[in-house]
Amino acid sequence: MADHLYLIDDVDKLVFVFSVQQNGTWHFSRMAPFHKSQGKDNFVFLQAPVNSDTRWVLENQSSGAKGDVIGRPKDPGNGPAHQDRPSPPLGPWTVWNCKFTLTAQMPTFPSLNLPVIAEVSFATLHYHEEDMIGHLEVTVKDAPIVDDALEDILNRLREILQNLSRRPEMVLVIRSDARTASIPSVRHIRRYLNFIQQEVGSECVLVGRGSAIVLVVRGLLSRTILGIVQFVQRMLPSPWPQTIVSSFEEADAFLAPLVAEARSLAIVRPESLSDGLNPPAIVKPDSLSDGLNPPQKSVDPANILLKTTTQPTRPVTLPVVEQVSSVAAPPAEARGAKLEMCEDLGSNHGGPRGDRLEITLDPLASKSDSYFPWCHC
16 A cells, blocks of 8 residues: 555545655645645544544644544545554545545546647736646736636636646646736625635645746836735735746746755656556747747846745735735635725726725635635535
8 A cells, every 4th residue: 555545526526645654644745835834734534532433534633723523434444554554444535524535546637738828808828737847827918807808717727726636746836927917806806816715725725836926016006916916915825835026037936946846745656557647748838938928128126026925924015005914814714804095096907996995705615724625515
């Protein structure tokens, strides 16, 4: 029996990986080391107390949790022995009232047809793979965001995230170009927050390993965009490291060690399982990148270089954003978060013009201490 177990969501077929520990327990391990260091989503298969109906349970040992049992197997006994120790029973499990299947065999799932390119009026999305690393490049344009186009982009993003989540060896890094972005409306900010929180939260934890946003802050419009980005980051702290920089070179330099770290921790797929099921990743040709990421000009010393972590330790002072005194609470507790605009930015940006923005996040579907629900059953 291998050192990994795979818990598969019966609805969306997402794969949660658990790794054996020296004490015979199995810990959820398919997440960024950054997320693990925060004490989030610390789920453990362990042997149950003597008076339990089953010999094994899945327990929530996340930071702030009380060790609640969140999953039980259909089979009350032990699974196949691992290094002369009992292991969790394979087969059906119920986790947070959702149906899962636990297996010791690494699941296989075909990749998307690569590269994936999607273009709408306000954004272009380009996705390609290099071995087990998925690269997503997003360019946001100076055009109003319309509902249908936003849904098209979110649907393509969901498709990419779900596909990667079904392939347990895969991870994702994201580079976004927001230099020419327009200001989104209140409903579009709310839609994006709900999309991440309610629809692809599990996928983000499973595959996300880092993101970098390129944004040159010069003038009122770009400062407003920066304020909105930092507001979103506070409301939904990312499960991976993230930064805001002023050039593609700095973005790539930030992501490079995260990619190297992901490779060093990758699960090796047996060749017998990969043949024909996961064809070689298509490396992005130079010709495809020319139109999406134009050559960089020399960096103007007047440009503001911003590097913010997922959860800043001190408030960021911005002229167009209401001051936030501390890092926001987890989404399940966030209520009445306010982002305030103080200038009329004109109607051609498709966004707020001197309006007071009030965004309230919906509670998580799960009642756990995890930031994200595990399934959509």
